[in-house]
Amino acid sequence: MKPFDYVRPRDLAEALALGSEPGTAYLAGGTNLLDLMKIGVARPDRIVDIGRLPGLAGLDWREDGGVRIGALVKNADLAYDARFQRTFPSVAEALLSGASAQLRNAATVGGNLLQRPRCPYFQDLASACNRRAPESGCDALGGETRRHAVLGWSEACIAVNPSDFCVPMAALDAVVEVQGPGGAREIALEDLHRLPGQTPERETALEPSELIVAVRLPGQAAAVARHSRYLKVRERTSYAFAVVSAAAGLELGDGAIRSARLALGGVAAKPWRAREAEAVLAGGEPSEARFADAARAALAEARPSGENAYKIELARRLIVRVLQQALAGAPETLPALPGSPLAPAFGNRHAA
Amino acid sequence: MPLDAAAPRAPYVHHGSNAGQPLTRRDGELKVTGRATYAADHRPEGLLYAVIAASRIARGRVTSLDVAAAKAHPGVVEVLTPANRPPLGRDPDQKSGPFGFRIEVLQDDTVRYAGQPIALVVATSLEAATEGAALLDPQYEALPPRTTLESGKRFPAPAVGVSGQARTEHGDVEAGLAAAAQVVRTEVETPAQYHNAMEPHAIVAQWDGDRLTLDMPNQAIVMSRAGYAAYFGIAPENVLIRSPFLGGGFGSKAILNGPQVLAILAARMLNRPVKLALTRAQMFGPVGHRGRTWQRLHLGLDGEGRLTALRHHAISATSSFDTFLEPAANASLHVYRSPAISAETEGVRLDTGTPSPMRAPGEAPGSAALEIAMDAAADAVGMDPLEFRLLNYAETEPGSGRPFSSKALRECYAEGAKLFGWAARPLRPRQMRDAAGLRVGWGMGTALFPCPHFAAEARATLRADGTALVETAGADMGQGAWTALAQIAAEALGLDPAQVEFRSGDSSLPDAGIAGGSGHAASAGLALHNAGQDAIARLAEIAMRDPRSPLFGADNIGVVARAGRLHRRDDETRSESYADILARAGQAAVVGAGRMQRDEEAVKERAMYSHGAVFAEVKVDPDLGQVRCTRLVGAFAAGRIVNPRLVRSQ
Amino acid sequence: MSLALTLRINGQARVVELDDLRTTLLDLLREGLGLTGAKKGCDRGQCGACTVLVDGRRINACLALAASLDGAEITTIEGLAHGERLHPVQAAFLAHDGLQCGFCTPGQIMSAVGLIAEGHGGDDPERIR
């Protein structure tokens, strides 16, 4: 690890001032940054530890039933918050389906949103990677691509965003509150991560020194609470990143779908909001056939970036499944195997 | 004391009941409190930290290393590269016996596989050494690596595994297949598997003149001294290996590897203790693995479903520069009855590190393929997999016709099937679903493993206070050796295990052989048992010669050792405690020695294996391809169970 | 650059002079303070062998920068037992032979203690996993 300076600012203003120095990295839980520093992918000159900045570690419930989540709230604290679980069960389930208990205790909401890709070539300094070293090429192309993107990729980069949390948050129209040297602004979560295009090194819509201070879920998002789910297909039942994941929310009324929300994970460089599919669902009666139509619509633009055509069909099937489960309703308590398609078959014996 | 010293042999019987007790682990308290010390936990005074720089290409040459940048990093003390690596006492490209692999210790700039050590950086802190290694920024001249079966060079196998036969044929397989009513062909590929014990390889090397002390996990504590000694031109007796705890081994820690030699070399160069712990990523390369296999099986079947011939052909992968071939095909030689069986292995050279023995070399991938083939054959003849295996049950060892020393496989099948509920299995696959709509599959397979015995030695000392000290350089990598071996010794000594101090894991103790091949308990255990008996015999000798002892003159009648006392066999009221016998004789202790030597005659006459049957249930989500194993039942005939608690937790 | 940290480790207040800011909590415990119970199995947050409690919650010591922990309360496996009396979780691991090689046992025990402390215990094995 490269030697670095370490500063712990007292407040946001100081953090932002420090953060505008080139070569600075913000440290929150550190579970991603430190990991990347160990393997030489991140080599900051200076670390600004935002972990104890005041005022960023709480949940603030709004009158409209929405919630403002401080950027430093730990993944575990958010997932286990009783009201949050009740109001946004698919988000809680997504959080608990990710990483391990140890990591969720350290990882923050802001850090989760900004975690870097898991593309093995990105992590291997001997491989060419446009994201890590602009215009050096992309060794993933033509390589081991089973886990790479099928939507929104370019020849410059085919990596996927690894976050589970982002997927239901994108489906629920979450908004990211950002502070920068120039003041505050808001970014729809859906627009936080950028598709690679020709500049995959520009991963997010944030300017280098900008800080995420909070992420908001609007009150409307709570309308789908009773009928929202998150499902995650992975290579092990726990402690593995998604191969493909899906978050769905249905607002039902009079036997029909009033509105629907659907987002996919593991398929693109950002959480993939499937608006075409939502349009197919909205206003119609819930049925197997409609779910299948929605699944087709969601993946209409998909194409394999390598040996990953299987993901397209897998995503379609997962969409049908997550919609079925959303229709059936979120369980009273989160399942013992969060996010697992196998959850209904295993252990649901007691309350969380 | 020479181990062979002719000991007086007093006939005695023992009524010990120590072996068989479900005692808790002797090392358990150390392990649950974090006080068990593993190699990397050592921090001797003046310690330096070494970090390996490993190749990121799989084939080619290192063209440059920025040694200056690494050396300029604060804390870096030395950088070892091919340019400055001091000479070694042995040529690392020279083969030295079946366990002596060629190693990469910076002999030149060629890269033979990804993960090969290309430099060693030594620094005053782990952080500095790690960054020093990163600053080397190696440049390569890369060649296309050969990592697939098609791209690798095939060659006829000279031998498989550790000096196993590469070609064996019993009966006439061609004729058997020709005469078969049908032939079932199965092809199975198994991937490379890396030992990757929870504890990565680690070593703390310290020199004192030409004496070397190594704290390292080691599965062959005494034996392996010679290898390290040879690389440094010293006598094996000058090497002290301390390995009280191993964080898993799986075979990898029985074999000398390049990183260890480099760490020892650095310690000598710098005349300070050096610690080297491999990173998890570095465990995939220079420390062995189970090679990939491509296996083809032909099962000839008669009209009733009996095997007429069984042919098992395997292509086993090895490295481009050394040979260890997974003996997968040989796993078919001893399991099922067939008038004709052949096993044949071919090699293929890939640009990987050299494979090495890993947990059940051959049996693991080979029996997987055989059992898959047996299932395919059962299906082809429309039989239940278990019934099919019973039909082809081997009453004597296939090929040799030797009787088994014991074989309770039928009982394993029956017991396992009962516990599992196998009888309810529908004949055709894909018939079962659970309430949640998942498909349910039931399968079973036969387990078989040889019972090796290795040479081993042990010492048992009965002390004046009536307690005992037993010693052997055994290795406990989690199997429970500390506990089970102490129980065996206590049994032989007629003592409660609590009265037996057990010392192990140190190369200055009697050689316990190798902890591998599932032979450690039998080997070191018998040595300990013999040592205990020897000590008792010597003690009995003292008592029986002493007119003041109630055991005086018991010679031909014999004595019984129990609960710290020797009893006359014909009159157990006449007894005396160990402590009293020693006190009167004015002796501080009596020392017994024992060794385990395989009885070659017995081995020739009988085939020795442990057997088992495993039944499994998996659930599959057919739409999403998610699989979960929901039940596993195993029934094993594993011989005498020394400690049921330890066995259960396996 | 060096930094003085005030830590409470296993109930004892300690001032630790951190002379390399890159040091992780795991390396500080193991190499700096001789608390070698926590193990390094992967150094990447993947195995849990390094699990310790920080302010009562379990984390991976390998992915925590020591410098960021000034003022923290840290409990390692060495601080679990009360003198000779094992912590009930330690005793249970022993009684049920819940260990073999023992290398990651401290991490498993700390994780189990954390699980209970964080209130996610219960009797559903699926959920505990």
Ligand SMILES: Cc1cc2nc3c(=O)[nH]c(=O)nc-3n(C[C@H](O)[C@H](O)[C@H](O)COP(=O)(O)OP(=O)(O)OC[C@H]3O[C@@H](n4cnc5c(N)ncnc54)[C@H](O)[C@@H]3O)c2cc1C
């Ligand atoms: C073994 C392992 C398994 C994992 N499995 C999963 C999984 O299954 N699913 C999943 O979703 N995730 C998984 N993760 C990733 C984990 O969720 C992230 O590491 C974690 O959420 C990051 O949060 P942090 O607070 O530790 O971020 P840090 O490591 O502190 O920061 C991450 C990045 O975000 C930046 N940053 C952090 N906070 C802010 C802020 N407020 N404003 C601006 N920039 C900021 C940092 O500069 C850094 O670049 C896994 C991680 C590991 C190590």
Ligand code: SF4
């Ligand atoms: S896919 Fe993207 S992250 Fe991966 S190597 Fe290519 S450019 Fe880098």
Ligand code: FES
């Ligand atoms: S050492 Fe593996 S998680 Fe920390």
